[in-house]
Amino acid sequence: MTRLMLGRTLERICKGILLLCLVHFAIMMILYWDVYIQRFDIFNRFNTRNYSRMSHFFNFSKPNSTLPTLGIASDHFLASEKSEANVTTEKPLPPCPDVPPGLVGRLLIEFSTPMTQERLRKENPDVKEGGRYSPPDCKARQKVAIIIPYRNREHHLKYWLHYLHPILRRQKIDYGIYIINQHGDDTFNRAKLLNIGYKEVLKDADYDCFIFSDVDLIPMDDRNLYHCYDQPRHFAIAMDKFGFRLPYAGYFGGVSGLNKTQFLKINGFPNEYWGWGGEDDDIYNRITLNGMKVSRPDVKIGRYRMIKHDRDKHNEPNPQRFTKIQNTKITMHRDGMNSLQYHLIETVRYPLYTNITVDIGKPPPRPPRG
Numbered sequence: 001m002t003r004l005m006l007g008r009t010l011e012r013i014c015k016g017i018l019l020l021c022l023v024h025f026a027i028m029m030i031l032y033w034d035v036y037i038q039r040f041d042i043f044n045r046f047n048t049r050n051y052s053r054m055s056h057f058f059n060f061s062k063p064n065s066t067l068p069t070l071g072i073a074s075d076h077f078l079a080s081e082k083s084e085a086n087v088t089t090e091k092p093l094p095p096c097p098d099v100p101p102g103l104v105g106r107l108l109i110e111f112s113t114p115m116t117q118e119r120l121r122k123e124n125p126d127v128k129e130g131g132r133y134s135p136p137d138c139k140a141r142q143k144v145a146i147i148i149p150y151r152n153r154e155h156h157l158k159y160w161l162h163y164l165h166p167i168l169r170r171q172k173i174d175y176g177i178y179i180i181n182q183h184g185d186d187t188f189n190r191a192k193l194l195n196i197g198y199k200e201v202l203k204d205a206d207y208d209c210f211i212f213s214d215v216d217l218i219p220m221d222d223r224n225l226y227h228c229y230d231q232p233r234h235f236a237i238a239m240d241k242f243g244f245r246l247p248y249a250g251y252f253g254g255v256s257g258l259n260k261t262q263f264l265k266i267n268g269f270p271n272e273y274w275g276w277g278g279e280d281d282d283i284y285n286r287i288t289l290n291g292m293k294v295s296r297p298d299v300k301i302g303r304y305r306m307i308k309h310d311r312d313k314h315n316e317p318n319p320q321r322f323t324k325i326q327n328t329k330i331t332m333h334r335d336g337m338n339s340l341q342y343h344l345i346e347t348v349r350y351p352l353y354t355n356i357t358v359d360i361g362k363p364p365p366r367p368p369r370g
């Protein structure tokens, strides 16, 4: 009898505790629901997941914003986060050291590990929408836009993002990644895409330094610092495909960087090199003709691996390049930023980069022979 009573009492106590827990949980949910929605942006995430299933693999997820419209909302979100942070940390950040302390030097670069969007996102939790990052513990001296001319190279872009984001983070660079995507199938025009990049990224932030990088080039040493220098910089000086040497003294291809003054002094890059080759030599000519010199890292540090690929369609060697590079002195004044024309199709921010798609037109018809 007493056992039975004891059992019942225990059962009641347990039920009571369970009920209390449920009530407590319900109150918590009511109190924090609003905070959860705002803080973790629950509805947005739900939509994002649905979208990513439908979208093309490499677009990662639903683009949260385009620059002209939703970008404003996203800036607002960042701004409110910043003001929260200001309440707790009032001290301004110290300037970043000239030599970042966390560099590791020579890197192992390979392209056989499968690269997935989940992996890329996990590796880069601190990168903000659109591929923006600034060091949390110091104020970088320059704001760097990395501009990549692009068409149909998803495979390369994955590896580029996989290697470059962590390198740039260790280098304590304040940066944004911008893909300038040539729309359509007409002849590729690398230098014109780079000019467009310069113009478009300045709509996004007040960048001081512009680094122009091919999507298939990965630095093999993180001491090759991605910022601008007193003179226009050539970074990719020792590529594997050239036996880790400069192929010729005036080579300026692959990865280069200019600050605003240097870029505007040469009227930007030529818009009239359609197809492969010569545009980098024209840029080199512009630099030297305007009294500047090219600055380069040590040959042991400026090493690069190129991701192997077949020649792109619609990027055949440009037969006019040989004569064109003879005329830079004349053409640079009329062909460049002062003559740039294109049509912006869309700007979309993805988690690890901003994608700017543009219609750049096509080469002018060749005059008939004879």
Ligand code: BGN
Pocket (backbone or CB within 6 Å): 247, 253, 254, 276, 277, 278, 279, 280, 281, 321, 322, 325
């Ligand atoms: C050069 C190309 C560059 C290219 C390098 C490396 C020309 C102009 C006529 C001499 N220049 O020969 O554009 O980056 O090779 O591949 O073709």
